[in-house]
Amino acid sequence: MFITRKAEFSASHVCRNPDWSDAENEEVYGAAANPHGHGHNYVVEVTVEGEPDPVTGMVRDLKEIKDLVNAEVVEPFDHRFLNKEVAPFDKTIPTAENIALEIWKRLDGRLTNGSSRLHAVRLHETSDFSVEVRR
Amino acid sequence: MNPVLVTASRRYKFSASHRLHSPLLSDEENRELFGKCNNPFGHGHNYEVEVSVRGEIDPQSGRVVDMASLDRLVLRLIVDRYDHRYLNEELSEFRTEIPTTENVGRQIEKRLAEAWPFVHPALEGIRVFETERNMIEVEHCQADKPKRINE
Numbered sequence: 001m002f003i004t005r006k007a008e009f010s011a012s013h014v015c016r017n018p019d020w021s022d023a024e025n026e027e028v029y030g031a032a033a034n035p036h037g038h039g040h041n042y043v044v045e046v047t048v049e050g051e052p053d054p055v056t057g058m059v060r061d062l063k064e065i066k067d068l069v070n071a072e073v074v075e076p077f078d079h080r081f082l083n084k085e086v087a088p089f090d091k092t093i094p095t096a097e098n099i100a101l102e103i104w105k106r107l108d109g110r111l112t113n114g115s116s117r118l119h120a121v122r123l124h125e126t127s128d129f130s131v132e133v134r135r
Numbered sequence: 136m137n138p139v140l141v142t143a144s145r146r147y148k149f150s151a152s153h154r155l156h157s158p159l160l161s162d163e164e165n166r167e168l169f170g171k172c173n174n175p176f177g178h179g180h181n182y183e184v185e186v187s188v189r190g191e192i193d194p195q196s197g198r199v200v201d202m203a204s205l206d207r208l209v210l211r212l213i214v215d216r217y218d219h220r221y222l223n224e225e226l227s228e229f230r231t232e233i234p235t236t237e238n239v240g241r242q243i244e245k246r247l248a249e250a251w252p253f254v255h256p257a258l259e260g261i262r263v264f265e266t267e268r269n270m271i272e273v274e275h276c277q278a279d280k281p282k283r284i285n286e
Contacts, residue, residue: 017195028196030203093197097141101192128146131199 002119004047005065009078011086012039013094037081043124044073044103047134050116060116072106096125104133142259143199144187147209149218152179153234177221183264184213184243190256200256212246236265244273 015029025033100123111118120134155172222234
């Protein structure tokens with residue numbers, strides 16, 4: 001069984017590879033290459049896989065997931081310019097793909113409890129584009 | 136698990152009309168089975184298609200797919216073909232097949248799979264939303280994907 005908890009954060013980013021020319025960056029990232037940055041209301045879905053506990057009837061206490069996601073993702077990312085304020089995005093381009101992977105790395109291992117564990121991280125950058133990292 | 140394998144999903148929209156009617160059933164049976172969707176004049180929806188691709192994150196771009204190329208592909212093959220059309224009468228694939236969401240989804244997956252120009256990433260599957268409440272999902276079967284037991 002899978003249980004999913006949603007969280008939101010708003011942040012700005014710029015997608016540019018410093019080894020490429022302006023024209024190359026523009027071609028790959030379009031408007032997202034604007035060096036001044038731009039922002040999104042990101043929505044992250046964290047999915048844990050497991051079976052309901054026979055005593056509590058829950059796969060996992062949702063508050064535990066909420067608190068971890070708040071501490072590891074929402075607090076450090078919300079209302080930040082990711083490239084300038086949140087490691088590793090000073091070195092890694094903060095595409096939705098890389099942000100989702102970073103969220104996965106921050107959560108994986110910390111949601112393992114008995115037979116339940118992190119299954120997927122899905123990051124929605126807009127209503128038309130999302131990225132999923134899963135086991 | 137290889138954590139660098141990532142699925143990216145992109146949504147596209149088209150508006151089209153259709154009518155659900157099976158030539159194998161009587162008019163009364165069609166009315167009973169399809170209800171309002173059997174209205175002889177057809178009716179329309181704002182469809183949304185979610186295309187999911189799966190691959191490694193390119194270390195240079197930080198992306199799984201070149202979004203502009205994917206957009207061009209889906210616009211050319213799907214949106215331009217279906218947008219503002221009466222599916223039953225204007226699309227050859229629905230002369231013989233009833234344009235249910237299931238069949239629309241199967242046709243979209245087939246068209247994308249046949250023309251898929253990328254070595255990486257792979258087409259993972261598609262989802263078609265006929266309304267906010269009706270959605271069907273078509274997985275793309277790949278030769279290298281292990282089949283499920285009982286399949």
